[in-house]
Structure formats: C-alpha cells, structure tokens
Amino acid sequence: MEKKNWPLWEVFLRSRSGLHHVHAGSLHAADSEMALNNARDVYTRRNEGVSIWVIESKNIIANDPSESESFFEPASDKIYRHPTFYEMPNELKHI
Amino acid sequence: MDKFEQAFQNKLDNEEKIEPKDWMPEKYRKTLIRQISQHAHSEIVGMLPEGNWITRAPSMRRKIGLLAKVQDEAGHGLYLYSAAETLGIDRAELFDQLHSGIAKYSSIFNYPTISWSDIGAIGWLVDGAAIMNQVMLTRASYGPYARAMVRICKEESFHQRQGYEMMVSLANGTEEQKEMAQDSLNRWWWPSLMMFGPSNAESTHSAQSMAWKIKRKSNDDLRQQFVDVTVPQAEYLGLKIPDDKLKWNEERGHYDFGEINWDEFWEVVKGNGPCNKERLETRVKAHENGAWVREAAMAYSEKLNTAVNHK
Numbered sequence: 001m002e003k004k005n006w007p008l009w010e011v012f013l014r015s016r017s018g019l020h021h022v023h024a025g026s027l028h029a030a031d032s033e034m035a036l037n038n039a040r041d042v043y044t045r046r047n048e049g050v051s052i053w054v055i056e057s058k059n060i061i062a063n064d065p066s067e068s069e070s071f072f073e074p075a076s077d078k079i080y081r082h083p084t085f086y087e088m089p090n091e092l093k094h095i
Numbered sequence: 096m097d098k099f100e101q102a103f104q105n106k107l108d109n110e111e112k113i114e115p116k117d118w119m120p121e122k123y124r125k126t127l128i129r130q131i132s133q134h135a136h137s138e139i140v141g142m143l144p145e146g147n148w149i150t151r152a153p154s155m156r157r158k159i160g161l162l163a164k165v166q167d168e169a170g171h172g173l174y175l176y177s178a179a180e181t182l183g184i185d186r187a188e189l190f191d192q193l194h195s196g197i198a199k200y201s202s203i204f205n206y207p208t209i210s211w212s213d214i215g216a217i218g219w220l221v222d223g224a225a226i227m228n229q230v231m232l233t234r235a236s237y238g239p240y241a242r243a244m245v246r247i248c249k250e251e252s253f254h255q256r257q258g259y260e261m262m263v264s265l266a267n268g269t270e271e272q273k274e275m276a277q278d279s280l281n282r283w284w285w286p287s288l289m290m291f292g293p294s295n296a297e298s299t300h301s302a303q304s305m306a307w308k309i310k311r312k313s314n315d316d317l318r319q320q321f322v323d324v325t326v327p328q329a330e331y332l333g334l335k336i337p338d339d340k341l342k343w344n345e346e347r348g349h350y351d352f353g354e355i356n357w358d359e360f361w362e363v364v365k366g367n368g369p370c371n372k373e374r375l376e377t378r379v380k381a382h383e384n385g386a387w388v389r390e391a392a393m394a395y396s397e398k399l400n401t402a403v404n405h406k
Contacts, residue, residue, distance in 0.1 A: 005186050006393060025243075026177045028186060030392035031399060042170045046250070065116045066099075 008057040009035040013049035021053050029054075107308055112238035115181040123307055126300065127237050128182050129198075130309065135175035136193045136200035140374050142168045144208040145217060153211060160257040161214060167250050174243040181239045194379045202360070203286050205368030212265050212272075216279035218258015220287040220325065226251050227321050228291065236308035259328065266332040273333075280329065281337045288352075289360045291318040297357075322350050 006028040012021040029035035099118040152158035192198035265276040340353035
C-alpha cells in the first residue's frame with residue numbers, strides 16, 4: 001500500500017479588500033496549482049474570500065511556544081512604549 | 096504536577112485555548128486524536144447514505160441542495176482531518192485506522208436510506224443532533240478543533256433546514272407522502288437519540304473529556320436538549336414521534352422520554368448494524384481506486400519541480 005501523503009499546505013484568505021489575509025485552514029495537494037484550486041473549492045464555497053495565499057506548511061518558520069516567555073520578554077517591561085505612560089495635563093484636549 | 100502540567104492546567108482554568116505546539120498531556124493528545132478523527136470519519140462516511148439519493152432526487156431544487164450538502168460534508172471531513180493532523184498524526188495513518196476498523200465513526204451512518212424521505216429525516220434529525228453536539232464543541236479547549244467547529248456550525252444550519260423543508264413538503268403532500276415521512280421518522284428517531292452516546296454513567300470518556308473542557312455538556316444533557324427542541328418541530332409536521340412515554344414534564348421543564356435500546360446501540364457500534372460492512376467496503380474501495388490518481392498527481396508535481404530546478 002502506498003503511504004505517501006501529498007504535501008500539507010496552509011491556506012490564508014483575504015475576506016474582502018482592505019483586510020489582511022488570515023489563516024483559514026490547511027489541506028493536502030500534490031502541487032501549488034492544485035493547492036490553490038482546492039483551497040478555493042473548500043474554503044471559499046460561500047464567498048469567504050477575494051484572495052487566497054497557499055504555502056507549503058514545511059516552509060513556515062515558527063517560534064517555540066515552550067520558550068515564548070524569554071522570546072517575548074523584550075517587550076514585557078517597556079511600558080514607555082504605550083501612550084498611557086506619559087502624563088498629560090487634564091485640561092488638555094485632542095491629544 | 097510539574098511546571099508544564101501546571102501551565103496546561105492554568106490555561107484550561109483561564110479558558111485559554113491549547114494550541115498545537117503547546118505542551119499537553121499525552122492522554123489529552125490521544126483523546127483528541129481519537130475524538131477528532133472519529134468525527135472526521137463520520138463526515139466522510141456520512142456522505143454515503145445521502146449520496147445514495149443524489150441521482151434520484153425528485154426535482155432540481157432538491158438535487159442541488161443535496162449535492163451542496165454532501166459537498167459540505169467532504170469539506171467538514173477535511174477541516175477535521177486537518178485539526179487531527181496538528182496533533183502529530185498523518186492523514187495516511189488516519190485513513191488506515193478507518194479502513195482497518197480500528198477507528199470508529201458515528202453509528203447513525205450504518206443505517207440504510209431506503210426511501211427519499213429518509214434524506215429529509217437525516218437533514219432534520221441527524222444534522223439537528225449533530226449541531227447540538229457541534230455547537231458545544233466550538234468551545235472545546237483545543238484551538239484547531241474549536242475553530243474547525245465554528246466553520247462547520249456556520250455551514251451546518253443549511254443542512255438541517257433543507258431536511259426540514261423536505262419534511263414539510265412531504266407531511267403536507269399526499270397521504271402516501273405523509274406515510275413515507277412518518278415511516279422515516281419512525282426509523283430515524285431512536286438512532287438519532289443514540290447519536291449522543293451512552294448515558295453519563297456508562298460513558299467511559301465523558302468525565303475526563305469534561306475535565307479537559309473538550310466536552311462542555313454531558314451526553315444526557317445534550318440528548319434532552321435535542322428532544323426538547325425537536326418535539327415541537329414534529330408536532331408542526333403533524334407527525335408522531337415513535338415513543339409512547341414521550342410526555343411534557345411540567346416540574347422538570349423538559350420532555351420525559353422512553354428508554355433507549357442500548358443493546359441495539361452496542362451491536363451497531365460493534366459492527367453488526369445493517370450497513371457497517373457495506374459502508375466500510377465502499378470507503379476502502381474508493382480509497383484504493385483513487386490510489387493511481389494520487390500517485391500520478393505526485394509524479395507530475397515531482398516532474399515539474401525537476402524541470403524548474405534544471406532551468
């Protein structure tokens with residue numbers, strides 16, 4: 001019996017112009033054209049998208065969640081990056 | 096409890112989702128693979144009893160509706176297989192488990208669709224029961240499963256409505272059509288109630304699945320909820336639910352209903368239902384007959400890649 005799977009692809013949809021592409025799901029396909037056609041047939045059956053990206057799952061690089069604490073640490077103590085850090089006189093408007 | 100287990104438990108307690116690469120107990124992973132793949136197999140096998148009637152639908156309106164529904168089931172199977180694959184099992188292995196009988200699918204699909212009105216009854220009752228379960232699962236603790244369920248629930252309500260519309264036509268049709276509708280209700284009612292699984296006391300996985308927030312409601316609660324919403328729908332059709340013990344209980348605020356035939360349930364689960372053998376054989380045959388297509392597509396893709404690399 002053949003055991004070889006078609007490669008796995010991730011599907012990203014732009015639901016309408018003006019919005020980002022958002023991950024919609026995944027599928028198996030032999031090549032990029034088939035991945036795109038299958039993504040259209042499965043993930044946009046009810047006009048959910050105006051644009052589709054597909055990328056082979058193995059090409060996505062992700063951070064390791066077990067190390068996310070140290071990975072995201074540089075941002076956690078920098079409250080001065082937020083507008084509320086700065087004190088404004090109460091009577092001031094439009095700022 | 097080590098720090099990984101603690102972090103996992105904290106997420107559950109705070110209603111945060113568990114995502115694919117997060118640490119999770121091995122049993123949680125196994126339970127999810129079993130449940131999600133069983134769910135995926137049910138979508139795929141569930142195409143068979145309905146597909147049986149596509150060529151014989153009585154009108155174009157019914158035919159396109161049924162065709163679109165069966166197409167959706169294929170999509171639902173895909174969403175669920177994809178969710179299962181995020182847990183580190185591959186598609187070929189999932190298919191192997193189905194084809195070798197290791198994995199189960201919903202027993203409801205082991206009953207035959209012997210008349211056109213069965214298609215109406217399936218949409219109304221079987222999809223109705225599935226929706227109860229699936230709405231609950233949109234809040235499951237595993238992110239990919241919950242997200243697949245959101246997509247599925249959005250699409251599923253059309254399934255139930257196309258079934259009920261069919262029942263309305265038949266129930267308001269000729270005497271013969273009405274009898275046909277009643278006969279379908281008679282045959283599909285009890286198997287639909289069985290879809291929610293064994294009663295709480297008998298269900299081996301329930302307690303743990305609830306603790307892990309994979310399930311949010313017990314089998315018996317979901318079953319009661321289904322009976323409560325479905326009885327008035329049967330009354331509207333002027334059809335009689337085949338249960339002499341069915342009666343509104345003012346005190347409980349729910350319908351009381353008769354005892355399910357659990358012997359029948361377990362027999363079908365064990366593989367002795369009317370269509371178990373036929374369903375599995377059809378699936379295996381479709382898979383084997385498609386092997387050359389999968390191989391040819393892969394060979395073509397490899398050839399294209401080689402051509403590109405040599406340019």
